[in-house]
Amino acid sequence: MKKVFVSVATVAITIGVMVVACSKSNESAAGGGGTGGGGGGGTTTCDTVNMKYATNVLPILQANCYSCHGNGVVTGGINLNGYANLKVQVDNGNLVGAITHASGYTAMPYNLPKLSDCNINIIKAWIARGALNN
Ligand code: HEC
Structure with a gap:
């Protein structure tokens, strides 16, 4: 059953990769790409201000998500279309849980590479400032 989603999303992701390509950086990437960082890190090429x-x-x-959760597509009962729908998933913790692959959540994008x-830091930074409709 799950494999159905892979082929559907491959097309969307191919487009998405172009958008995501900005994060490529091979400097000092040897460490753990772990969670819990945050604090003192230097400024890399990722602007989260x-x-x-x-x-x-x-x-x-x-x-990365609208192919399954936007534009009228509501997979798994999750609708991320527009601010109001997204805010529901922000407030209940599902959004961050899913994209950070936290335990207890289904990892998103579904059966596809992590963001x-x-x-991820851009989304977290937006939430940290109140997840405003701005
Ligand atoms: C290929 C289709 C697909 C894509 C792309 C996808 N999702 Fe999902 N999503 C699903 C399915 C299927 C479920 C239901 C999974 C389940 O119930 O186990 C789901 C569930 C979720 C949930 C609920 C998770 C939970 O543990 O309750 C959230 C939140 C979510 N998706 C967010 C996202 C976000 C954010 C993205 C983009 C970064 C994304 N999804 C991309 C298919 C997709």
Whole structure:
């Protein structure tokens, strides 16, 4: 059953990869790409200052999630289309749990590679500023 989604999403991801390509950086990547970082890290090529819904977050979701959770497609009962629907998943913790592959959540994108650290950090940074409709 699950394999059905792979072929559907491959097309969407191919498009998405172009958007995500900004996060490539092979400098000092040897460490653990782990969770729990945050604090003192230097500024790499990933800008997470003053992230906005429409400008920064929405394009990531459109490229990586809307094939299953947007534009009228509601897979697994999850609808991420537009701010109001997304905010529900922000507030209940599902969004961050799913994209960070936290235990207890189904890892997203479903059966596809994890979002880049940069894109995950952009979404987290937006949430940290209140997940505003901006
Ligand atoms: C290929 C289709 C597909 C794509 C792409 C996809 N999802 Fe999902 N998503 C699913 C399916 C199927 C489920 C239901 C999984 C389950 O119930 O085990 C789901 C469930 C979820 C859930 C609920 C998770 C939970 O543990 O309750 C969230 C949140 C979610 N998706 C967010 C996202 C986000 C954010 C993206 C993009 C980064 C994304 N999804 C991309 C298919 C997809």
